[in-house]
Amino acid sequence: MNEIGLxxxxxxxxxxxxxxxLGSLSYVSLVMLLRISGKRTLSKMNAFDLVVTVAFGSTLASIMTSSQVSLVQGVLALGLLVLLQLINTFLAVRYPKYQALIKAQPTLIFFNGQFLVDSMRKQRVSxxxxxxxxxxxxxxxxxxxxxxxIETEGSLSVMTRNASSLQSLDRVGVSTHDSLGERQGVSESSSH
Incomplete structure (x- = not known):
């Protein structure tokens, strides 16, 4: 084997x-930053959170493998990502229009025994x-x-008949092509 191969x-x-x-120190730093920032920093992920998580991994990998990135630069980059995520969640909680801009809306895909085909197709759910x-x-x-x-992060929530009310469906979207007539009963039945 030649010198380049070795x-x-x-x-x-x-x-x-x-x-x-650096790998050990940056890992400990990341865990501490995430612990300080709270549970919501990496909660069940929507698309925006996934991008931030990938950025965490990329930054951590850069710290560990690139001789061009110092520990201080890397930890600062991780801290910046945590800060931006905190600002993002702060704004999303306080301003519904901002939340609607960055997060998907939950969507009704099955209601009263009926598959809402247009909603399912739009959400790409079989x-x-x-x-x-x-x-x-x-x-x-x-x-x-x-x-x-279908929730904002892609999981499916199932509400059975033995649930006491359907008030949690108040802000759930439905495709405009699906029958809304049956859904109108949600607010009426939830008020009983």
Whole structure:
């Protein structure tokens, strides 16, 4: 094997030690920053949160492997990402228009025994996925389900007939092509 090939496999102990030390310190720093920032920094992810999580991983990898990035620069970059995520969640909680801009709206895809085909198509959810979600919630018959909602992060929530009310559906969207007549009963039935 030539010298270039050997250098690709092992380039000396200094880079190895640097990766071990900076990797450990940056990892501890990231865990501390996430712990300080609170549970919502990496809660169940929507698309925006996924981008931030990928950025965390990319920054951590850069700190560990790039000799051009110092520990202080890397930790500062991680801290900046945490700060931006805190600002984002702060704004989203206080300003509904901002939240609507950055987060998807939950969508009704099954209601009163009916698959809402247009909503399912728009959300790219198959009938089999809805039925699987029902089974995962211990429901054997679709007729035992009042509603299925695809949440902002992509999970499916199943509301069974034995639920006391459907008030949680007040802000759930539905495709304009799907029948809204049956859905109108949601607010009426939830007020009883």
């Amino acid at each position: 250098k690709m496999i092992f380039d000396g102990w200094a880079p190895v030690i640097r990766t071990l030390v 009938r089999e996925e809805v039925l699987a979600a029902m089974r995962q919630h211990g429901v054997a018959e679709p007729s035992d389900v009042d509603a299925v909602v």
